[in-house]
Structure formats: C-alpha cells, structure tokens
Amino acid sequence: MNFALSAQPLSPRLPLAVVVALAAIYLLTGLQHDPWKHEDAIHLGIAWGFLNSSDWLVPAIAGTPWPHTAPLYHWLAALLGKLFGGLLGFHVAARLATALFGALFLVALAGAARSFFGGNAGRIAVLLALGTLGLLLPLHEAQPGIAGLAFAALAWWGAGLILQGRRGGAVLLGLGLGLAFPAHGLAGLVMALAVLPAPILRRDWIGLALALLIAVPLAGAWPWALQHAAPEFWAQWWRNELAEATAGRHWPQGQHLEQLGWVSWPIWPLALWSLWLHRADAGRLALPLLGVLLALSWYLSGPPRTLALLPLLLPLLLVAASGADRLRRGAANAFDWFGWMTFTFFAVLIWLGASAQALGWPAKLARNFERLAPGHVVHYSYFVLAFAALLTTLWLLSWGLRRASWRPSLRWAGGLTLMWALIASLWMAWIDHYKSYRPVVQSLQAALPAGIDCIEQLGLGAAQRAVLDYYTGIRTVPASAGRQCAWRLVVAQRDRLLTPGWQEVWQGHRAGDRKERWYLDRRAD
Secondary structure (H helix, E strand, O other): OOOOOOOOOOOOOOOHHHHHHHHHHHHHOOOOOOOOOOHHHHHHHHHHHHHOOOOOOOOEEOOEEOOOOOOHHHHHHHHHHHHHHHHHOHHHHHHHHHHHHHHHHHHHHHHHHHHHHOOOHHHHHHHHHHOOHHHOOHHHOOOHHHHHHHHHHHHHHHHHHHHOOOOHHHHHHHHHHHHHHHHHHHHHHHHHHHHOHHHHHOOOHHHHHHHHHHHHHHHHHHHHHHHHHOHHHHHHHHHHHHHHHOOOOOOOOHHHHHHHHHHOOOHHHHHHHHHHHOOOOHHHHHHHHHHHHHHHHHHHOOOOOHHHHHHHHHHHHHHHHOOHHHOOHHHHHHHHHHHHHHHHHHHHHHHHHHHHHHHOOOHHHHHHHHHHOOOOOOOOOHHHHHHHHHHHHHHHHHHHOOOOOOHHHHHHHHHHHHHHHHHHHHHHHHHHHHHOOHHHHHHHHHHOOOOOOOEEEEOOOHHHHHHHHHHHOOOOEEHHHOOOOOEEEEEEEOOOOOOOOEEEEEEEOOOOOOOEEEEEEEEOO
C-alpha cells in the first residue's frame, strides 16, 4: 500500500480573507449568554472555582472536587475571566477560551488537511468545520472537548508534515499528543492516537523519539502533581477515565445512528464520496480512516452522547476535505442549492421571530414566544439590527457567486454562520430569559436571611450548584452529610410533597421551565 500522500490537482484559489472573516464571525458571536444548564454551567463553575481558590490542581464545583474533567481548558478560562471579566463579565470572558481553542483547531485542521492533501484542502476543511452541525454548540459554550480537539488537530498537522519528511512535524505531533490529555483526558488521546504510525511509516525514528520526548512530560505533569498533592482525587479521576473507556461498553443503539447522522452532517456524505473518489489509492486516506475507525468504535461502544462524537469529527473532516472540491457538477449544484434553500428558510424564520418579539407580528408566533418565556421584553440596539441586516444582505448577494469547486463548502459555512449570528443577535436575549438561572438564584438569595452558613441541598445537580455559587456565592452541603442545617434547598418537580418537619419559605423557577422548581425550606422549631 502506498502511504505517500500526493497532492490533489489545484482548484481555483479560495480567498483566505473570506475564510478568516467567516471564522471570526462564527467564533466570536453568541458567547454573551448566561451560563446554561449542564456542560456550560459546569465548566464555567470549575473555572470560577480556580479563580477563587489557591488550588489550581483539583477541578471543583462550589468547593466540591469534580473528578470528571481535565483542567487545561479551565485554567485558560479562569485567566481570561480574570483579565477581561471586568469588561465583559466573567462567563463571557471565560468563554473566550473556547474561541481561542476553536481558532487553534481551525488553524491546525487547515494545516493538517493541506499537508495531507495539498491544494485547497486546508481552506475547504475549515469551511466544512464551520458548516458542521455537531460543532456549533460546543464551539459556543464552555467546553473542554474543544481544547482536546484543537491539540488533536495539532497532532494531525504534525503527522502530515512528518509524512512530507519535514522535521518540524515531530514538534507539533509531540505538542498535540502531550496537551490533548490534560485538555480532555483519554478522549483527547483518542482524537490523536491514530497519528502515531506516521513517523513509523516514514521510518523517522528520530522524529518519533522527539515527539515522545515532548509528549510524555506534557501529558504526565498534571497527573504527577496530583499524585503528590491530591492522591485520592487522582485515583478517583483515573478510575472515572478508565470506566468511561472500558466499563459499561455495550452494543450500539438506534440513537447512536441518529446522533451520528445529524452531528456529522454534512461531512459524512462528503466523506463517503471521498472514499469512492480515492478507491484506487487507499493510501491517501489510510491515517484519517484509522482515526475514523478508532473514534467510531469509541463512540458506538459507549452510551449515546453527542459530545462523544467530537473525536470522530476531526478525521472525518480530513476525509471529507480530500474530495469536497471534486464533486461532480450535478452533485455540487444539488449540495449548493440545498444549502442555499435551507439557510435562507431558517434566516426568514429567525427574522419573523424577531418581528414577533419586537412588533407582535405575526400574532400567533408572538403568543408562542410569550408563552415559552413569559415576561421577556425585547430591546434591539441599532448596532445589533444593522449587524444582522448586513449579514443577511451579504448572504442574499452570495447567490451570485461565480461557479467554483469550493462554492458548496463555502455555502454551508456561510449559511450556518449566518443562522448562528442571527440567533445570537436577535434571539439570544429571549433564549437567555428562557434558560438562565440568574433570576432564580438571585431571588433565592433575597429570600435568605443574612448570616446563614449551613444549607442542605436535595436534588441539586452539578450545573445548578455551579450557577448558585457563581451568582450568589452560596454553597450547600448534601443532606447525607448529617449537618442538621436549619435551611434546606430542594430542586424537584412541581407539586412536590413537603417533608414533615420543614416549612416552605420560598419557591422559584426559570421563566421557561414548566417542570423544575426550586424550594427553600426552613426546619420547623
């Protein structure tokens, strides 16, 4: 089998300025929302904990160790929150870590695709990433998986350079492998491990030694420090990582295929086309296909979670980029037309939603917005409206783009960027009103007497404890701790049964949440 990765024929050059502008708009819009439930709130809470603690080794939520994540992302998020929190607010400034790691991912992805396939593959890979549905939310929340993805892409870039005989590739390979582990644990390594054969295939033993010399200390520094400073936490964290990788593995379910279909859209059909295109020269795709198989086995043998698909998207993007600008004319036109119609339709819907919020028209749609987030009052600044109108105008003008092999990829990247930017500009305040815990926990704080230092909690998840600590500084203790606190905070369904011996003092809920209720109880004297 031929592993030499020859360059594909050059296509008309895709303007770099267009790719950079799209990436900047994509990465920097939509970071301004409040902490949202689950992953976003949890990881912002960990970064907030680092900033307000002298212990930067052990990730914790509201003072309780959280042995389910690696710390590298949160370190950067905490530093950015410290530097720019006064200007932007901590949670917005901390999410700049996602934008920075996202930018590193796109740069390294472009370098990897260019080094493997040449031509326009690097820029097309970036466009395909910007158009991939499964990357949209992780790239706009506090998400350490994006850090793992960035360093894995760096390792892939290094592997491509090694296969070209360039010594600098070993440095990138070592950096990527070494930092993927403290960024995202074993899942980060899964993203990068498929590139290890690159120096072996090249018989570059010096490059392999150099890569390992860089990778091993970087990967081992945090575990080594933990073993000395917090051995119990390290043992628990490592058990959790091994359990994620081995225990509970089971046969694939229908939900796996459902998630796989939409999370990797539209790159999976392009990847299949690329496989057909290069069927006579399988060596061109050998390493990316190895990465696909490794990540796919990791995903399919575990519980169906969309974030578990992140390791798959990187090699799948590389496979898709190898043939995306060589679609047959009919397929390229269909792909282009479908993207245009899809995102134009969604842009119209978003503008109609904005009209319903601001003007009450269409009336039925306005009633639905009010029903889902009662009490929300919309305020659109002239700048926001001008920004949204400018992007929409540019999208409409893009219908006249000249025919080029990269136009369908650009269409999907531009369309998803437009859709997200319009949502961030015109709907984000409404979504925040619907999803934010800020009013709930601030109302809770007002209901508590001053000087309370012991509050039991029952039913609070990690995300809820994180936002409670972030907005109010209130930290609860588990009911199982046996502290016999005079106050208790309960998160339960509506119409809960009050436990004998307690009196309800307050209750609250998010504006759009019809099920979850927060209750503050006081122990009866």
